[in-house]
Amino acid sequence: MDKLELKGKWTEMKGKVKQAYADMTDDDLKYEEGKDEELYGRLQQKTGKTREDLIDWLKSL
Numbered sequence: 001m002d003k004l005e006l007k008g009k010w011t012e013m014k015g016k017v018k019q020a021y022a023d024m025t026d027d028d029l030k031y032e033e034g035k036d037e038e039l040y041g042r043l044q045q046k047t048g049k050t051r052e053d054l055i056d057w058l059k060s061l
Contacts (some may be wrong), residue, residue, distance in 0.1 A: 006031070006036060006039075006058075007031070009035060010031045013058060013061050014029045014031075016059070016061045017029060017043070017044060017058075019044060023046065024046055028042050028043070029042075029043075040055075042060055043044060
């Protein structure tokens with residue numbers, strides 16, 4: 001998922017992530033331009049998924 005795709009869809013995707021993982025906080029899901037890797041890292045810690053699995057999962061949302 002490239003940066004533009006993530007940025008454009010993140011608001012919509014964030015709600016779906018919260019539905020799947022109720023323990024996610026707004027801080028966990030905070031997206032800042034240029035800090036994609038930090039977001040992926042936080043999501044990996046909460047979900048236990050690998051980076052590749054996480055990206056595939058986000059693409060499927």
